[in-house]
Amino acid sequence: MLSKITVSHAPHIAKSYSTQSIMLDVILALCPAMLAGMWFFRHYAVVLLVACIGSCMLTEWACNWIRRKSNTLDDFSAIVTGILLAMSLPPALPFWAGIIGSVFAIAVGKMVFGGLGCNVFNPAMIGRAFLTASFGTLMTTWTVPAPLDAQMPALRPDSTVAVTQATPLAWSKEAIKGKAEPSVVVAQRGDAFIGRVGGCLGETSALAMLIGGVYLLIRGTISWHIPVSVLLAATICAAIGWLINPDRFVSPEVHILAGGMLMGVFFIATDPVTAPLTGKGMLIFGMGVGALTMLIRMVGEYPEGVMYAVLIMNAFTPLIDRFCKRIPAGGKGNG
Amino acid sequence: MANDAQTLSSAQVVWNGLFKENPIFGLMLGMCPTLAVTTTLQAALTMGGCVIFVLICSNLMISAMRRQLKPHLRILMFTLTIAVFVTIADQFLKAYQPEMSEYLGAYIPLIIVNCLIICRAEACASKQGLRISVIDGLAMGVGFTLSLSLLAGIREILASGKLLGMTVLPLAEDGGWFVPWAGMGFPVGAFVTLGLLLGLVVHLTRKAKG
Amino acid sequence: MANSIRLFVRESWLLIVSSFLFGLLLAVTDAAWSPRIVQNELNKFNKLAAALFGKEGTTFEPIEGISLNSSKGQPIPVDVRKAMLNGQCIGWAFMAEGSGFAGPIRLVVAADAGFEKILGFGTLVCNETPGFGDKIKIRGGFYEKQYQGAPVGPFALTKAGDPAAIDSTIVAITGATVTSDAVVAIFNRYAVAIQTQMKAKGLLSHGQ
Numbered sequence: 001m002l003s004k005i006t007v008s009h010a011p012h013i014a015k016s017y018s019t020q021s022i023m024l025d026v027i028l029a030l031c032p033a034m035l036a037g038m039w040f041f042r043h044y045a046v047v048l049l050v051a052c053i054g055s056c057m058l059t060e061w062a063c064n065w066i067r068r069k070s071n072t073l074d075d076f077s078a079i080v081t082g083i084l085l086a087m088s089l090p091p092a093l094p095f096w097a098g099i100i101g102s103v104f105a106i107a108v109g110k111m112v113f114g115g116l117g118c119n120v121f122n123p124a125m126i127g128r129a130f131l132t133a134s135f136g137t138l139m140t141t142w143t144v145p146a147p148l149d150a151q152m153p154a155l156r157p158d159s160t161v162a163v164t165q166a167t168p169l170a171w172s173k174e175a176i177k178g179k180a181e182p183s184v185v186v187a188q189r190g191d192a193f194i195g196r197v198g199g200c201l202g203e204t205s206a207l208a209m210l211i212g213g214v215y216l217l218i219r220g221t222i223s224w225h226i227p228v229s230v231l232l233a234a235t236i237c238a239a240i241g242w243l244i245n246p247d248r249f250v251s252p253e254v255h256i257l258a259g260g261m262l263m264g265v266f267f268i269a270t271d272p273v274t275a276p277l278t279g280k281g282m283l284i285f286g287m288g289v290g291a292l293t294m295l296i297r298m299v300g301e302y303p304e305g306v307m308y309a310v311l312i313m314n315a316f317t318p319l320i321d322r323f324c325k326r327i328p329a330g331g332k333g334n335g
Numbered sequence: 336m337a338n339d340a341q342t343l344s345s346a347q348v349v350w351n352g353l354f355k356e357n358p359i360f361g362l363m364l365g366m367c368p369t370l371a372v373t374t375t376l377q378a379a380l381t382m383g384g385c386v387i388f389v390l391i392c393s394n395l396m397i398s399a400m401r402r403q404l405k406p407h408l409r410i411l412m413f414t415l416t417i418a419v420f421v422t423i424a425d426q427f428l429k430a431y432q433p434e435m436s437e438y439l440g441a442y443i444p445l446i447i448v449n450c451l452i453i454c455r456a457e458a459c460a461s462k463q464g465l466r467i468s469v470i471d472g473l474a475m476g477v478g479f480t481l482s483l484s485l486l487a488g489i490r491e492i493l494a495s496g497k498l499l500g501m502t503v504l505p506l507a508e509d510g511g512w513f514v515p516w517a518g519m520g521f522p523v524g525a526f527v528t529l530g531l532l533l534g535l536v537v538h539l540t541r542k543a544k545g
Numbered sequence: 546m547a548n549s550i551r552l553f554v555r556e557s558w559l560l561i562v563s564s565f566l567f568g569l570l571l572a573v574t575d576a577a578w579s580p581r582i583v584q585n586e587l588n589k590f591n592k593l594a595a596a597l598f599g600k601e602g603t604t605f606e607p608i609e610g611i612s613l614n615s616s617k618g619q620p621i622p623v624d625v626r627k628a629m630l631n632g633q634c635i636g637w638a639f640m641a642e643g644s645g646f647a648g649p650i651r652l653v654v655a656a657d658a659g660f661e662k663i664l665g666f667g668t669l670v671c672n673e674t675p676g677f678g679d680k681i682k683i684r685g686g687f688y689e690k691q692y693q694g695a696p697v698g699p700f701a702l703t704k705a706g707d708p709a710a711i712d713s714t715i716v717a718i719t720g721a722t723v724t725s726d727a728v729v730a731i732f733n734r735y736a737v738a739i740q741t742q743m744k745a746k747g748l749l750s751h752g753q
Contacts, residue, residue: 134518430578
């Protein structure tokens with residue numbers, strides 16, 4: 001009986017958005033990056049994307065079946081999780097590792113909490129975190145993009161031994177430790193913008209991510225608060241390090257263009273479920289993500305910190321929401 | 336739970352300890368060692384053995400002195416008794432299993448604060464006779480060990496491909512196919528495995544109840 | 546007064562009696578097993594130290610009276626042993642302790658007969674992070690190897706450098722700077738102090 005009445009989570013906004021339309025927008029916005037990934041990493045990208053999306057959907061269906069809940073595949077959130085997870089993995093990762101990550105992301109990251117809308121952490125990042133903890137070596141083996149490497153086969157399943165290369169961020173970390181020159185990385189920034197560098201599937205091409213992000217902003221699927229505040233905080237932190245010691249730290253624009261920063265900014269940190277609800281909350285959240293990312297990149301041990309920064313700030317989201325309460329209509333207006 | 340006036344048969348006590356009121360999956364007691372020492376099966380078995388010993392001894396002692404217990408001093412007596420046997424178990428491991436004792440470190444002395452043991456003292460031994468108390472200690476201890484071993488077995492196989500030093504899944508680095516999931520050896524592996532197993536147990540018991 | 550004593554006895558006689566009995570029980574088990582426990586610790590020390598000298602049949606004789614100054618005033622005794630092989634002194638081993646990233650680190654350090662060069666170290670207690678800090682445990686590994694043949698100290702830690710050079714600079718393990726630093730600190734605290742005291746005692750005069 002109750003199932004005839006749809007009860008959706010607050011906030012109840014009178015707009016024509018549905019979970020479906022938002023997720024479709026996100027998928028559409030991810031298309032340039034997916035295409036770029038397929039261009040740069042050929043069959044690696046295709047295999048990983050298919051494995052992750054497929055197993056995410058299967059896991060979502062299986063969890064619903066076990067819990068005797070109605071099917072939730074049609075909200076497309078599992079597809080988005082699958083794409084985001086695949087995009088944040090190293091291209092040469094074996095497909096079974098992608099499947100393990102996807103099952104973990106959906107089952108442990110989302111469905112145990114009660115499905116979409118109830119999860120505390122971003123499912124794709126949960127899956128990636130588990131893979132990082134489990135398969136450290138595989139998760140840090142980076143492949144050179146196909147256009148740079150004549151030996152990389154075209155769309156063929158039999159892969160030859162992949163040529164590996166340090167990512168710009170791995171170089172930056174070496175530079176911080178005094179084992180490499182930051183100028184090497186800074187010279188790569190043009191390549192990083194287009195995507196001709198090693199890195200995760202979707203995060204090498206800053207341009208493709210930017211196109212997707214701008215599309216989402218124009219469509220109003222995401223608000224400007226989180227992207228702007230993350231980028232601002234990250235730029236400030238990177239600039240401080242760079243101004244103090246340019247021999248150790250790379251310049252801010254490299255930090256913005258390289259690694260998962262842009263993907264995190266537009267697609268992961270803006271996840272409507274795990275980010276704060278109000279504009280003020282989003283600004284605090286975004287600044288936390290930006291600052292933590294840079295802290296991990298510049299001071300911590302890992303070369304990349306977007307994943308952990310987002311997960312840590314996810315944990316703070318309920319607290320931020322508590323402090324930035326939405327003032328109901330007729331109140332003093334909200335901040 | 337074994338209530339005051341209730342008289343239980345030995346078979347019931349055994350059934351309760353092993354399955355119906357299994358310390359981990361039924362009563363959810365003693366979670367700290369469950370999460371901490373289930374990295375390898377050998378550690379889990381050693382821990383389980385210590386808990387069985389402490390449970391039987393403390394249940395026996397407390398059951399023997401149950402008519403003399405003053406209500407407001409009983410927790411003190413329980414802890415005193417438990418602490419003595421835990422110290423003995425700890426010393427024994429140090430003397431005869433020095434490697435295991437070092438591996439388990441503080442978790443053996445921490446059995447003192449394992450709520451399973453004080454729960455059995457309070458719920459069973461201080462109310463039941465010697466025979467039932469000893470059987471209860473044994474059954475609860477074995478139930479605890481079984482659950483611990485299940486968890487540790489799953490984690491050890493997935494984290495290293497080995498079980499008690501024997502290769503179960505051939506590792507990729509030795510020419511096999513299995514790449515160990517290092518994450519299962521970390522605390523995250525303990526929490527996730529325990530959670531999934533608990534979910535499975537609840538699912539199955541609900542199904543059994545109809 | 547008498548009443549309150551009676552009340553006390555009535556309420557707590559069980560506690561007092563059982564405390565005595567339990568105490569007795571613990572004393573008995575301790576008496577029975579403590580020699581074995583001490584022997585176990587000794588065995589572990591000997592096994593580690595013998596591995597450091599790399600010679601079968603090495604025996605160890607404890608040396609009394611070596612201690613470290615501590616900030617609290619009381620000198621801390623150090624367990625130093627003379628390594629003997631076929632009646633010849635082939636070197637010295639001592640136990641050293643300090644705090645690492647995750648709790649205490651206890652090392653067995655071996656030095657040559659003149660106490661001038663370190664032969665290496667083994668870890669008795671080490672709970673450092675698996676995959677990072679616990680690399681100090683690997684005998685002959687990246688970190689430990691830097692000490693083999695190095696002068697007694699003091700050592701300095703560096704993040705960049707040549708780990709193959711055997712000198713008093715130690716290259717840190719990537720990702721485990723705290724642990725690497727802790728081991729260096731342990732060496733700096735113990736090695737030179739022990740060397741000085743042993744020279745003063747005349748133990749090193751003939752290298753025997």
